[in-house]
Amino acid sequence: SYELTQPPSVSVSPGQTARITCSGDALAKQYAYWYQQKPGQAPVLVIYKDSERPSGIPERFSASSSGTTVMLTISGVQAEDEADYYCQSADSSGTWVFGGGTKLTVL
Amino acid sequence: EVQLVESGGGLVQSGGSLRLSCAASGFTFSSYWMSWVRQAPGKGLEWVANIKQDGNDKYYVDSVKGRFTISRDNAKNLLYLQMNGLRAEDTAVYYCARENGYCSGDNCYSWGFDYWGQGTLVTVSS
Numbered sequence: 001s002y003e004l005t006q007p008p009s010v011s012v013s014p015g016q017t018a019r020i021t022c023s024g025d026a027l028a029k030q031y032a033y034w035y036q037q038k039p040g041q042a043p044v045l046v047i048y049k050d051s052e053r054p055s056g057i058p059e060r061f062s063a064s065s066s067g068t069t070v071m072l073t074i075s076g077v078q079a080e081d082e083a084d085y086y087c088q089s090a091d092s093s094g095t096w097v098f099g100g101g102t103k104l105t106v107l
Numbered sequence: 108e109v110q111l112v113e114s115g116g117g118l119v120q121s122g123g124s125l126r127l128s129c130a131a132s133g134f135t136f137s138s139y140w141m142s143w144v145r146q147a148p149g150k151g152l153e154w155v156a157n158i159k160q161d162g163n164d165k166y167y168v169d170s171v172k173g174r175f176t177i178s179r180d181n182a183k184n185l186l187y188l189q190m191n192g193l194r195a196e197d198t199a200v201y202y203c204a205r206e207n208g209y210c211s212g213d214n215c216y217s218w219g220f221d222y223w224g225q226g227t228l229v230t231v232s233s
Contacts, residue, residue, distance in 0.1 A: 033219040035152070042202055042226060043144075043152065048219035086152050090217065094166045096142070096154040 002026050004087050004099035011105040018074040020102045022087030025068055032070040033088040034063060036081075037101075043086065047072060074104070082106040109133040109222045111203050116227030123193050123231070129186035129203030129224055137161075137181040140206035142220060143188045145199035145229075153199075156188065157206065159215075171197075195233040200226040 004024040012018045022032060034047035046057050050065040060075045074081055087099040115127040127143070142157040156167045156177040165177050176189040186203050203224045208217035 031217070033217075035220070037152075042223035043220070044223075045219045045221050048207075048217075048221075052218075054219075054221065084151075088152075088154075088219070094164070095168065096157070098144075098152040098154060101151040 006099040111224035113227040127188040136184040
């Protein structure tokens with residue numbers, strides 16, 4: 001199995017841009033997915049296939065990919081964006097892995 | 108409306124067994140891969156297992172191989188996770204999730220886990 005590495009925490013002020021990275025060797029060949037999880041709630045898919053946004057997800061959520069690193073960007077952060085964010089990818093054996101998660105704090 | 112409702116969690120002693128169920132509604136259950144994902148208290152998400160639409164392909168995280176079995180009943184729109192030989196480290200909230208995507212022949216393409224249940228808590232006492 002392989003690992004996806006995320007920073008444990010990111011802090012931004014309201015209105016600023018938050019950037020959360022996720023790195024792992026498999027990301028060079030596999031798509032990345034991003035989930036938002038608020039306390040006591042199930043995760044919500046916010047990005048799929050590296051940079052696609054599901055319907056209903058605000059446009060301020062975007063993502064990019066470069067080699068073995070992917071980045072989730074939240075522009076114009078709002079207080080409601082405070083949550084844990086997880087990246088996810090697959091490996092060639094058909095299994096999935098999540099990153100360790102990043103706690104986004106809106107100051 | 109898509110709904111996933113887990114049940115079957117509870118308190119069990121180390122070495123014991125539990126069977127989790129996930130009742131699906133609001134979509135054609137037999138058309139989707141399904142997964143179990145767990146989250147230990149205060150920890151991150153961990154993918155546990157998944158199963159193909161027809162139940163013939165199954166994958167597991169290494170830590171549960173040989174102890175957990177994923178299965179499904181497409182006639183009843185139910186997903187299961189049979190958990191044997193439970194350990195303290197299996198204590199977690201267990202979520203079922205729908206894997207959006209499609210398969211073309213032997214190739215499957217995923218669009219992520221687009222629907223999740225609210226989870227069921229499994230506590231293993233040592």
